[in-house]
Amino acid sequence: MKNHFLWITFILLMSLNACKSLQEKANDQFLSGQYQYAINSYSQILESDPDNQEANLAVAESFRLSNRIEDAGPYYEKLVEEDPSFDLLFRLGQSLKAQEKDEEAIEAFEKAKGFTQDESLLAETQRQIEAINLANGIEEYFPNYVLVNYNELNTPGADYAPVTNDNFIYFTSGRRASGIYPADGSPYTKLFRTRAEGLRVDVGNIQTLPEFQNEEGLNQAAIAISPDGNTIIYARGNSTSPKDLPETALFASYFRGSGFTQPIWMPVNEDEFWWNSTPAFSPDGEELYFASNRPGGYGGIDLYKATKLANGDFGNPVNLGPNVNTPGNEMFPRLTADGKFFFSSDGHAGYGKLDLFVAEKDASGNQVIKNLGENFNSPADDFGIFFTNYPKEGFISSNREGGVGDDDIYFFEDKTPKPKIVNVLLNVYTKQRVAGEPDAVLEQARVVLYDDNNEQSGGDFSNSNGRVRFTLEPNADFTIIASKTGYFSKSIPYTTVGKTPNPEDLIQEVTNITLDTTIVLDQLILEKSIVLENIYYDLDKADIRPDAAVELDKLVQILKDNPSIKIELSSHTDDRSSDEYNLDLSQRRAQSAVDYLVSQGISRDRLVAKGYGESQLIIQNATTEEEHQVNRRTEFKVIEIIE
Missing domain, CATH: 2.115.10.20 (Glycosyl hydrolase domain; family 43)
Incomplete structure (x- = not known):
């Protein structure tokens, strides 16, 4: 019996010496940064002594220091159960965060706050909590x-x-x-x-x-x-x-x-x-x-x-x-x-x-x-x-x-889907106005396209059918100017806004949309009078009414489109007052119209105001109001082309 007891004692002493040797080996491995070897050694100790605080801490820290903090969680949890502290709870929170256990991580961080009054540590812990919450609202920087x-x-x-x-x-x-x-x-x-x-x-x-x-x-x-x-x-x-x-x-x-x-x-x-x-x-x-x-x-x-x-x-x-x-x-x-x-x-x-x-x-x-x-x-x-x-x-x-x-x-x-392409093909037709007949084709007219920055984006001469074709961007604004020697140049606005389908409704990669517009040019003939329609004045007054201003703005555009012409703007009355009165009234009205044109940016040197009174009646012996209105008119004619 005595010999048996001694044998058991020897075995126990040998086991204790082996454990001590393994503990020292593990400690040396940890302190020298051989964390994986330390994990292996400490894990052997934990097999026989799972509550060993030193071994649990060393394994947890070895995982953390070798960038595997997600694997350290169970060891930090065991340590926290026995002896909670700020450091252990903070590390546990980091491990839980790395495992995507956000709610448990926040709980650990909140508990950690109760174990310190250090403001920098409290601030860092709160930053960890806020980082978890902020991650839920992150948008993709490079979608698709x-x-x-x-x-x-x-x-x-x-x-x-x-x-x-x-x-x-x-x-x-x-x-x-x-x-x-x-x-x-x-x-x-x-x-x-x-x-x-x-x-x-x-x-x-x-x-x-x-x-x-x-x-x-x-x-x-x-x-x-x-x-x-x-x-x-x-x-x-x-x-x-x-x-x-x-x-x-x-x-x-x-x-x-x-x-x-x-x-x-x-x-x-x-x-x-x-x-x-x-x-x-x-x-x-x-x-x-x-x-x-x-x-x-x-x-x-x-x-x-x-x-x-x-x-x-x-x-x-x-x-x-x-x-x-x-x-x-x-x-x-x-x-x-x-x-x-x-x-x-x-x-x-x-x-x-x-x-x-x-x-x-x-x-x-x-x-x-x-x-x-x-x-x-x-x-x-x-x-x-x-x-x-x-x-x-x-x-x-x-x-x-x-x-x-x-x-x-x-x-x-x-992998962003390529946007569907919409090409707007615009056919611009140039025509000339012929009195008493339908507008006729005008070939070899110069047609120029400008974008909304007033930069030229295309230009060509109309063909035998009077057509010029441009490719336009969708949902954009443009200006088209047509000109030809012997004709008044003319500009018109053009927009593709609302004239193309929505890209999300398209099926094909490229869709061509064809649109048409027409510009009609008037012949430019010296001394030929052109009536300005709807230029009305109040009775016995020469002030420009709002409705007359709208019509005069059209003449402003003609003068801007044709900067080389000089015009005479004339006013005519009916014959229901004296010659002297009508001559004075018509001159004041013509001058008022010229003053309006100048206010819109037209040089006064290009304008001549002329009142003709009742000296150029279109309908002699007019009796009805409609006939008198035909005689009361405003006209302009080109009197000089400045080279």
């Missing part, structure tokens, strides 16, 4: 854009951050890895390239980067290539060698004559203990954008801009400020030629972890941040946008559900 997994390009490992340059696509991938990254258990990544034309990628001939050799036992990622193709910048880090750099940093390789140089550490990193990654050039190559966790920022990782110096290096990095950067993480910048700034963030209102955003100027010139919407973003990480044909097509990266592997490359295209 479709995102597709590039299945043939992706592998079961990580494939992300593609860029194109000189008919090649460059990207990061875990294929052909020589080791495992202990932080998340994924293969180390290298830089690859293959030929590409737009979105068409030669997936059968992918090769490792030929410009310089990928290194083994570390991650090489997030490549940027200068617009001229002579500079390559990428992020390098995560080596387990104690002789290597302690943190991820930017390296640069330069084309020198026959090839690229070996990559070198860039001065823009400034400190070897600062994390620097996700570089991108400005469209002109004069600025370098990148992400960094250097001190003085607004959150975990911020975006910075560095300017090219005289020696070709990039220096003087500037934080992009609190409008772009948040207490969260911002990375993968992309500036476009029109000044829009695309980036990824988990700090602005979004759908989960990293979302794609754009910073642009509003109508007032203020910079506003917009989420690209649900057709680009998901509850997972969405990042690394690159346009192959801005803004119509390009690539992004994502580790969303349904992918081929870990991070996958996706391509997007603008």
Whole structure:
């Protein structure tokens, strides 16, 4: 019995020593950033001791620090049950948010507020709550854009951050890895390239980067290539060698004559203990954008801009400020030629972890941040946008559900339906007025079309049928002017507003609508009198009445259309007063009409007022009112054509 007891005691001591050894191993793995190994070790401890607070916390933090906070939820929940605190409840809220459990996430954030009086922590917690609420009202920035997994390009490992340059696509991938990254258990990544034309990628001939050799036992990622193709910048880090750099940093390789140089550490990193990654050039190559966790920022990782110096290096990095950067993480910048700034963030209102955003100027010139919407973003990480044909097509990266592997490359295209085209074909017919006969065809008349900005948009001579054809825009206003030597030039307004069907009612891609209009020209004959109809005056008065002004406006238009003519405007009376009185009245009326024309912009030098009284009666010995009205008339005649 005694020997049996000693044997049991020995077994228990051995078990305790093994647990202690595993605990120490797990702690060492966690502290050295080998989070996946730490998760495996702590999980073994939790199998026999599921309530172990230290192990639960280490697993939760390992998932969070290796960008898998959605997997940390059950561990934070267990910790909160035992000993709730602000930090644990806040992290639980983040995990629930990443799992799209919005109501539970808000509840956790609200509870977290009760465990702190720190104003900055309260503000950040409230911002997390507001971000969840704001995400429900996000509109798609690029409506009708479709995102597709590039299945043939992706592998079961990580494939992300593609860029194109000189008919090649460059990207990061875990294929052909020589080791495992202990932080998340994924293969180390290298830089690859293959030929590409737009979105068409030669997936059968992918090769490792030929410009310089990928290194083994570390991650090489997030490549940027200068617009001229002579500079390559990428992020390098995560080596387990104690002789290597302690943190991820930017390296640069330069084309020198026959090839690229070996990559070198860039001065823009400034400190070897600062994390620097996700570089991108400005469209002109004069600025370098990148992400960094250097001190003085607004959150975990911020975006910075560095300017090219005289020696070709990039220096003087500037934080992009609190409008772009948040207490969260911002990375993968992309500036476009029109000044829009695309980036990824988990700090602005979004759908989960990293979302794609754009910073642009509003109508007032203020910079506003917009989420690209649900057709680009998901509850997972969405990042690394690159346009192959801005803004119509390009690539992004994502580790969303349904992918081929870990991070996958996706391509997007603008699938907005092409608008139905309506062509308005206008036939303009030119005719001449012939007294006592129907209007006759007038060929070789010059017809000119002007748009609503008074810019000429077409012109031709009428053919033997008197026709000129124009193609007009729908729902627009125009002016048509017809002219020919020996005729009064004439302008008419023309509109296509309301004369075409609604595009949504159309079936065919292109619909032609044919319309007709006619312009009739009068012969221009010197000294030939032309009666202006409906020019009436009140009895014994010379004032221009409103109805007379309407008719005189037609003469204004004739004079504007024919700027080279000079006219005599004459007034005639009936014979029911004395000759002297009628002569004076007609002169005053003629002058009143001339004064009106001048008020409408017609030069006085082109006008002569002449009163004829009753000296040119059309009907002699008139007896009826109708006959007297025929004699009371206003006429004009061209008395000179100014060359």
